[in-house]
Amino acid sequence: MGSWSIVFAIGAAQAALLAAALWRRPINAEANRVLAVWIALIGIDLAVKAMYFNAPAAGLLKAFRFVGLFPFLYGSLFYLYVRALTQARALGWRDGLHLVGFAIVVVMHAGFFIQDRAQTQALFAQLLAGTAEPQSPRLDIPLFAYSLTYVIAGLVRVRRYRRALLQRRSDADRMSLHWIDAMAVSQIVIWCIATTQWLVRIPWIDYPLIYGAVSAWVFVVGYLSLNQVAVVTEAAPESKSVDPDDTSGDDEPRFDDIEAATIIEATPEPTRIDIDQAPGGDAPRIAAVEARLSQLMAQQQLYREPALTIGQLAKRSGYPEYLVSTVINRRLEGNFWEYINRQRVEAARACLADAGDARAILDIAYACGFTSKSTFNAAFKRQLGETPSAYRKRHARDEASDSSDA
Structure with a gap:
């Protein structure tokens, strides 16, 4: 697992740098802060996996299992990111409702997290002996369905935003959120591979490979998010000036x-x-x-x-x-x-x-x-x-x- 540990460590470092850059980026500030939190969680997930696969230890088992529940956050964070991007508003306390899925699975695993040290070491010894980790498709399949629902909801919001933008602006192509499509498709592909592996056990697709794909996804998100233009979030009846921040885009747009x-x-x-x-x-x-x-x-x-x-x-x-x-x-x-x-x-x-x-x-x-x-x-x-x-x-x-x- 040494080579995968390196891949995960690189992905974690990239995620940390990207999260810091997004948090301070003035363009689409509210949305980028949501994305920064999301990327930071992925970085923590990859860092824990890098340490665990490099040198498995009983002391890392609880952390390893805890970050394994983070995917229950990723779908809802994608939706919140899209909503903040298309509405330009910060998250409120009511948005905590979208974290309920994660809270539920944490409670479901509470028995494991409150185990004493001896029980954790005993479980770790069983895992080293080759006993399969107590993971069930009854959790994996709801995870996929739960996350996919949020991704679809985010894409519906993007579609509505694009439709309104095309009705109002002649430069709508520069602000049509095409990177959101790439982010959504990448997530769906990763989840499909993971779910297939959990159910069918394809020999050449294993757990580290799936998170290797997540590490690559972080690089893709970094490129797309740092090159995004300022998003128009409300259509004013009349406009006498052009937003000075909204001058970047694809294919070298150049106009005064x-x-x-x-x-x-x-x-x-x-x-x-x-x-x-x-x-x-x-x-x-x-x-x-x-x-x-x-x-x-x-x-x-x-x-x-x-x-x-x-x-x-x-x-x-x-x-x-x-x-x-x-x-x-x-x-x-x-x-x-x-x-x-x-x-x-x-x-x-x-x-x-x-x-x-x-x-x-x-x-x-x-x-x-x-x-x-x-x-x-x-x-x-x-x-x-x-x-x-x-x-x-x-x-x-x-x-x-x-x-x-x-």
Whole structure:
């Protein structure tokens, strides 16, 4: 077990450093403190296992059994982390309800923890002699089900958050919590392997290997959590500035927030239209909103604003936000994020088809309002059926063929 002890020790050290960094990180502070506690518990778990597997001793048996109950905390801590991340609020005393599962299993094992030293040494001697540790699937299966329930509840919260974000922000891809999916899938995979091993006893999958996977998971969480951007937790009706902390993201997003914000602020305010007085019911009103949005996109090119929100667009249009949102969802085929990205793709397509535009594809994407390469490529291919580079090459060949024919 010496090699596994080294792996566990490395994982424990990584967890300690990561927990300290997350606790002090100002971005998403409340959520990161929950995550810091969670990672610290994993670090303690791995440290105890490193010591126990390196030099098994009766004095470590109770600690080893106690940290073995920590997985009853991991699912609930994942849920609390997601909730804090999407709501930006600290934990309260009522959140102690989510620790009930752990408290119950501790009480179930109370008889073992209050054993005297002689009883512990006798049990340890039995374990050394090859007697199987008194572990039952009746505990393992409820552990998996209990934790999986919390993970699913966390993913449901993430889905609702994403859906609301796509309705309000054109840069929703930068704050869509994709690392949460990776964290959840990793946990589910580890628990599936562990449960299968407990029930079937696969020869090449053993207890140390499972916690070796946990050690690797700590590294993954470290990378994902320290690269996360500031999460928007409430949608303000209007926004005149961009959060200075919300400038990092995937695929090297680069735009000048101050300069970009002035695109909207410099646009002259239109005359306010009282839509409730519009004749002819809802149809003329909706048509007027749709025409106004088309005008803003064609003439003022508001889609070039990387952090454009539906509140900003509604303000420039002169119509209420709820009506602008309704028109986009019902008449313009999709949510706000999809609508704005379609405008950006059309602008990028025109630039790529222009032989006189020698800019790099990524520069064109950023100029059209996209904030990441991956989002641009995905949106472009979804809308036009080919990648930006293939589209540019095809148009270049077509122009060359037309020139030679002429």
